[in-house]
Amino acid sequence: MMIQFREVTKIYDNITALRRVSFSIGKGEYVFVTGPSGAGKSTLLKLIYLAEKPDEGSISIAGYSTDTLKERAIPYLRRNIGVVFQDFKLLENKTVYDNIAIALRIRGVGEREIRERVHEALKLVNLRHKADNLPSALSGGEQQRVTIARAIVGEPTVLLADEPTGNLDVDNAAGIMKIFSEIHAKGTTIVFATHNRDLYRNTGKRVIKLDSGNIVYDDME
Amino acid sequence: MLYSFKVALRSLWFYRWINLLSILSIATGLFIFGVVLFSLYNIERATHRAPEKFTITVFLKDRAKESEIQSLVNRLSDEKLISRVKYISKDEALRELKESLKDAAYVLEGLDENPLFPSIEIKLKEDAFNRRDVDYFIKRLRRLDVVEDVFYGEDIFSSIKSLYRNFRVASILLIVLFSVAIVFVSYSTVKILFFKRAEEIEIYKLLGATKGFIRGPFIFEGTMIGLFGGLIGSAGLLALFDLLKGLGNPEIPLVRMLVLPPEIVAVIPVSGLILGLIGSVIAIGRLRY
Ligand SMILES: Nc1ncnc2c1ncn2[C@@H]1O[C@H](COP(=O)(O)OP(=O)(O)OP(=O)(O)O)[C@@H](O)[C@H]1O
Ligand SMILES: [Mg+2]
Numbered sequence: 001m002m003i004q005f006r007e008v009t010k011i012y013d014n015i016t017a018l019r020r021v022s023f024s025i026g027k028g029e030y031v032f033v034t035g036p037s038g039a040g041k042s043t044l045l046k047l048i049y050l051a052e053k054p055d056e057g058s059i060s061i062a063g064y065s066t067d068t069l070k071e072r073a074i075p076y077l078r079r080n081i082g083v084v085f086q087d088f089k090l091l092e093n094k095t096v097y098d099n100i101a102i103a104l105r106i107r108g109v110g111e112r113e114i115r116e117r118v119h120e121a122l123k124l125v126n127l128r129h130k131a132d133n134l135p136s137a138l139s140g141g142e143q144q145r146v147t148i149a150r151a152i153v154g155e156p157t158v159l160l161a162d163e164p165t166g167n168l169d170v171d172n173a174a175g176i177m178k179i180f181s182e183i184h185a186k187g188t189t190i191v192f193a194t195h196n197r198d199l200y201r202n203t204g205k206r207v208i209k210l211d212s213g214n215i216v217y218d219d220m221e
Numbered sequence: 222m223l224y225s226f227k228v229a230l231r232s233l234w235f236y237r238w239i240n241l242l243s244i245l246s247i248a249t250g251l252f253i254f255g256v257v258l259f260s261l262y263n264i265e266r267a268t269h270r271a272p273e274k275f276t277i278t279v280f281l282k283d284r285a286k287e288s289e290i291q292s293l294v295n296r297l298s299d300e301k302l303i304s305r306v307k308y309i310s311k312d313e314a315l316r317e318l319k320e321s322l323k324d325a326a327y328v329l330e331g332l333d334e335n336p337l338f339p340s341i342e343i344k345l346k347e348d349a350f351n352r353r354d355v356d357y358f359i360k361r362l363r364r365l366d367v368v369e370d371v372f373y374g375e376d377i378f379s380s381i382k383s384l385y386r387n388f389r390v391a392s393i394l395l396i397v398l399f400s401v402a403i404v405f406v407s408y409s410t411v412k413i414l415f416f417k418r419a420e421e422i423e424i425y426k427l428l429g430a431t432k433g434f435i436r437g438p439f440i441f442e443g444t445m446i447g448l449f450g451g452l453i454g455s456a457g458l459l460a461l462f463d464l465l466k467g468l469g470n471p472e473i474p475l476v477r478m479l480v481l482p483p484e485i486v487a488v489i490p491v492s493g494l495i496l497g498l499i500g501s502v503i504a505i506g507r508l509r510y
Binding site for chain 1: 224421423424425426428430431432434509
């Protein structure tokens with residue numbers, strides 16, 4: 001199992017974002033997480049990339065359990081998880097190129113290899129011509145594509161995407177869905193959070209539906 | 222490592238005004254630090270030359286006759302308190318002074334007449350030492366006709382010593398105080414830079430950056446602020462020393478005797494580096510994931 005939740009509860013202040021949630025996702029699976037706004041989709045992803053800790057229950061990722069995980073190991077685990085953040089989390093004072101390159105710099109990759117891989121990632125999301133721009137000079141959709149490029153440039157084993165097409169027009173969204181399919185074809189596990197039913201309808205993929213922190217549906221579409 | 226260093230250099234330049242201010246405050250602190258060490262060193266050197274404990278110097282009247290002096294020397298040699306007696310004539314005293322002044326000896330060239338007194342240097346027996354006997358002995362010496370004045374080494378020595386001791390305590394306090402201040406400057410500078418980049422750091426953590434990767438640039442930066450401050454402080458100390466030497470006009474041979482050992486010049490940037498490092502390490506504190 002790549003990702004396993006056992007009776008996971010997450011409470012913010014007095015809001016229960018997730019309540020006794022259990023599921024598991026196998027290696028190489030492509031799963032959609034859906035549900036209305038506030039259902040707990042982002043919280044579920046945050047628990048996977050260890051930005052939040054569960055209040056109850058346990059989570060294991062690639063064999064590492066949150067119960068026993070050493071703080072020291074967290075960065076190394078995160079390097080195997082690419083994340084497309086819902087709020088992008090781009091570095092405002094760095095160029096598009098540097099925003100993507102940083103994901104490799106923290107891994108200690110050499111600058112020559114970084115240049116190659118960043119340009120490849122930029123090509124994939126159709127943004128080669130914007131490499132030297134600052135994020136503030138980009139449209140919402142373009143910023144979102146930079147975030148996607150950063151998430152995949154490190155070739156993670158798990159890709160978490162939180163509304164990655166939320167700011168994109170239909171054509172661009174279709175382009176991104178195609179990129180995700182290609183990444184998935186290479187064996188990457190993908191967890192894709194969205195409330196847009198059009199993205200998973202008729203794909204035959206697994207869908208986990210949340211509502212108010214509970215799993216209300218978990219099956220093939 | 223190299224990347225951290227590059228990031229640190231870029232940040233040093235990007236926030237150059239904050240950094241410059243910190244470097245200058247650290248430089249000032251370390252400069253004073255250096256002045257204190259320099260003074261301490263020279264005072265210690267001076268006190269080392271001070272008369273020793275078991276020595277009495279008897280200054281003789283200028284008009285004392287050779288024969289009177291000789292008989293006094295002979296009589297003193299028989300005293301049970303005394304281990305050695307040495308007569309130093311006016312000429313010998315002048316020669317000795319010239320020697321101790323070394324290249325500043327020309328100071329004495331303008332003199333028509335030898336202004337020094339002849340003297341007798343008495344070395345006391347250390348085993349038979351008794352302060353009351355010594356005091357009585359000195360009193361007797363003072364009453365003699367040929368004697369101008371008597372100095373007992375320990376009196377001068379102990380007052381210089383206690384002065385030096387007080388100064389040393391004050392210096393250590395001052396150095397500790399300045400060290401704390403310098404650590405604080407480095408601490409607050411790095412803290413400010415750390416807060417300015419807090420959001421960036423959160424993102425780095427989420428992308429899988431290790432603590433070392435995040436800390437590295439800040440530690441380099443704090444260390445470099447300390448080092449640069451120290452280099453400027455050293456330069457200031459060298460400049461001050463040159464100025465003193467330049468001012469060292471012939472009437473103040475004391476200035477000419479000042480020494481600035483290279484160890485002190487070197488220890489300032491090193492202290493800056495270490496204190497800057499300590500400050501930045503404290504500033505970053507424990508990173509949590
Ligand atoms: N940091 C937080 N502090 C307090 N409450 C939070 C926090 N993050 C999320 N919540 C609450 O937890 C619940 C689930 O939030 P979450 O972001 O997981 O929803 P979501 O399904 O991603 O919604 P959306 O589709 O709008 O992104 C919401 O009620 C939200 O208000
Ligand atoms: Mg969300």
